[in-house]
Amino acid sequence: MSQQEIPPWLREQLARLEQLQQNLQAVQMQKQQVEAELSETDRALEELKNAKDDEQIYKYAGNLLIKVTKDAILKDLQERKEIANTRTLVLGKQEVRFKDSVKDLQTKIDDMLKGRAQSAQPDRSSTS
Numbered sequence: 001m002s003q004q005e006i007p008p009w010l011r012e013q014l015a016r017l018e019q020l021q022q023n024l025q026a027v028q029m030q031k032q033q034v035e036a037e038l039s040e041t042d043r044a045l046e047e048l049k050n051a052k053d054d055e056q057i058y059k060y061a062g063n064l065l066i067k068v069t070k071d072a073i074l075k076d077l078q079e080r081k082e083i084a085n086t087r088t089l090v091l092g093k094q095e096v097r098f099k100d101s102v103k104d105l106q107t108k109i110d111d112m113l114k115g116r117a118q119s120a121q122p123d124r125s126s127t128s
Helices: 008-050 070-120
Strands: 057-061 064-068
């Protein structure tokens, strides 16, 4: 089918499908980034558990390293972990919704095309 042969309704549905697929991909990328951040936070928390209470601990603040207490950084990392877990949950739900929408729209387009293809074929049952 050339561009002119594609009916407007099909072009519209295909554009919508493409948009949904792009949204799905964006959510998947965001989720992957948050999961990487969560993994990094977990590693930092594990290292802190092994650190002695009197050990010097530093954290990045822009281009600087700032000395912090173990309790303060533990609290900060726990908050980050909670936020990352929440974001992962929300992004996971969005991912499922977009996947379902893509699947539904693909099915709808396929059904519309099948219906159109069947209506374009001559009815062979009446010639028997």
